Amino acid sequence: MDRLHFLQFIAVHPLYRCRGIGAKLLDFAIAKAESHRVSLVRLHVQVSNGSAIQFYQKRGFVIAETTKNYYNRCIPADAYVMQKQLQM
Template structure:
């Protein structure tokens, strides 16, 4: 991902989530050296992922496929790619948070072998409320 991808990334982010990341969050990730990937299909941006690796752990911050391209296996391919890339950067374990209401993402992570290890109370904004986050991990020796 580069700064030139941000308009399309923001378009997908706003279509995919009721409480999307801000452009500033993506800019911060790019500037801070996070691993930022885009998924292109025939030159068209169809998804992206943001993660960082530190002390042997990959923390997946954001992974998204365009709503028009969901349910076609692209999320699984993108997840497999970023997990392999994180191993190349020294990760031995992956960690992520996901909204319980994001049923499709929870199912994707469970199919990939992630296991829930906790709950972060009131982690996500949800309008005037807050939503918990389910915390999942995956030992990367299984990738």
């Protein structure tokens, strides 16, 4: 059975994007998950957030499913659940 870690929130202020900060934050979160012997990392991303989807895909995440009406104050409200299998 997979040990699951759900990444709740990661963000970089627009003025500081494209400087590798997001990648370092994600690398840190994944390293922490690996240190706790987690084998699967999952997260939600808004279906219309193409730049975030591309960011995660570039780092090995795949779209696993769609959650309808996940967001309360966003349009569209649907989210992709993206996941990355970690090496144990």
